[in-house]
Amino acid sequence: MSGHDDLYLWDKSGPADPEIQRLEALLEPYRCGSLVPLPLPARIPMLPAWLAYGAAAAVVVVAVAWFVMRGVSADTWTVAVLSGDARVADVPVAGSARLRAGQVFETGAAGQASIRMARIGRLDVEPNTQLRLVVSGRNQQRISLLHGTIHAHVSSPPRVFIVDTPSAVATDLGCAYTLHVDPGGDGVLRVTHGWIEFNWKGRDSLVPTGAMALTRAGLGPGTPFFEDSTGEFRQALLAYDFPPNAQSRSRALAAVLNSANAHDAVSLLNLVRNSPPTDRPAVYDTLAKLIPPPAGANRDAAIAGDSHALDPWWPAVGIGRAPGR
């Protein structure tokens, strides 16, 4: 979500959106009012403890037996449909189903689902989403998000869970994030916790908590930025990452560097990694102007394209060292 109206829509912070305020006032008469007392008994009737525990034990025994008989392994992905319609391998799913490597899972216009990923976490799937489980193994769990929206909550070690999209590869470095891909192959990544490595054909960005990155079909991922960065900076970054021509790109770079502030250091760090060699000195020098270079920083090595030369910078911009770096 971006923009002030979305902030107000989300948690009522930021400048109020007049249209939303008007709807709130209009709909207030429908709001839950004072409650009619519930006709409760003096004490809530409960199952006897021995019966409750007995029933729970019986459920556990039956569940274990069911799993053993079905041969469910540690690499199993289980889909639970929460609402609407959903299909596994073109077969409608009612309730829950297994998802095997090679199979496609898709949700309809009102379909929402939660997928338990083998040993590594949970994937919430929004309506109109289509994904394929590519690999479910001990060292790698990989899906291809063809289109739609997923929310991933991953607890595995870094680089185990990977999502392919038509224009970027998202490699989990231990995190939670939302990834959307539209039918044309463009996408948006929002990281809510941890880090994501977002790469495609030589572009390789690190996206930390609170940042997002766009991706364009045929071009790959753009530079990550924080959602609360200025509109001017974001527009300039967009023009630089996805320019209509080379001339406009040089103008956009100047706008990026002029509008950047210390809060945008993560974007500049990624830009040093991914910009052409001719652009890197100006980007690096702007970064060094906004944030004092940390001990061990090496301008020449960074400009020469040595990505490890930027490692000392990550803690310096206040977001900690990226996993595996």
Place this chain on the structure above:
Amino acid sequence: MLTNELALPRLSLESARPSEARSRGMNFTTDEDLVVSAQKGDRQAFSRLYADFAPMVHGILLARVPRDEVDDLLQDVFLTAMKRLGSLRDPRAFGAWLATVTRNRAIDYHRAPHGSKLPDQIPEPRPVETEAWYVLQAIRNLPEAYHETLTLRLVEGMNGPEIAARTGLTEGSVRVNLHRGMAMLREALARKVV
């Protein structure tokens, strides 16, 4: 058995919500504690859950059933929840569980046959009600994933984090539902599609 009416719920909702009371620094019981106490038969604890979660249940019902039915169904939901509360294994999942009970009750409502009697005289609605009704219909006509979240936000006045905490949806899902639902609502209202 269901005879003694509970005297509590004339409290304002704000004063009865543990989460809001906690945020104001008051020493209040958590929702999980309330669920555990209610599971042990404490009706005061259950009445607090009633006050705390009523807006969520109201919003979920309002998104699905006629307005006139909402208050009765709200009571049905909580009485059903009270009877089944012993089967809830994880007290932290109370909100998500209650939301499911509510949705199922709305489904049952639509499955049951209803009379089609009309009152002899239908009063003319005031203009502001007409527009409010129109907007509510527009919300109800959105895809299921969006109409519930948007009703909780725009009608019940809950914010995004609160909706996520109450319903058990992830914050990410709520954000997406609000964002897309609002975009679709704006479009529907602009096109006057109900």
